[in-house]
Amino acid sequence: MDIWRREDSIRRGDRTRMSLTKSDVYRKLEEKMLGYADYENITVISEEDEVGFIPVKSSAVLIVKPINTGATELTDGNVHLRSPVADRLYWAGQELRNLDKSLQLELVYGYRPLEVQRKLFDEAKEALANKYQDSQQLIEAAHRRIAVPDVAGHPTGGAVDVQILRDSVEVEMGTPIWDFSHDSYTFSPFVSRDAWMNRQLLRRAMMAAGFAPFDGEWWHFSYGDKEWARFYDQPGALYSQVAVADLPSRQDIAMLTEPR
């Protein structure tokens, strides 16, 4: 076979492989992600509501820089977490630093009031309502955008959105944090090699500290919620969702911040 024909056949071969489109690959990744049906029967076995919420403070290994949302005033502009979850976040930050001294973990989001989760989920469902006739399918589709409130992680104070800083600058992750596109799937093969490596680095540090990853968003991890229970085959979740109305008063929160 002469070289030209061979090159031609290689090109044809490439075309055949490329007929698998980007959306085919993303559909395959979605099949591996857990949906609402995987969580709805998980119960909360160790209600640790006495485990308080604290506003997380920056340290040498953890920078707290809250994303401004419409509900920021409900949490006084802080990022609140269950206190054992905050402890694990410092461990994850330390793990990153042990791997590379120039790295820090940045926390941008944590507790979301249950009231806000309900509102966002209803909006997601409404936006998709005309695309799905089947109500179960509609719930699953809406859940992929905004978690169903009774299984959602952020309202438990156990879920976090984090990224990595190198010398105080965000490292390349392939998409900005909170970019709700398919490219944000942790295992997207359509991001740069650096972004892929940084996603794995974040996953490694967070899992080493006991967090469960969510493969639909490279920045989302949780401890003690239903996603965590399912990921680690735990008998149940540790924390239930809490409305801001049921949180300790702001004065109580302020007192909790003092000695850490």
Ligand SMILES: [Zn+2]
């Ligand atoms: Zn999140």
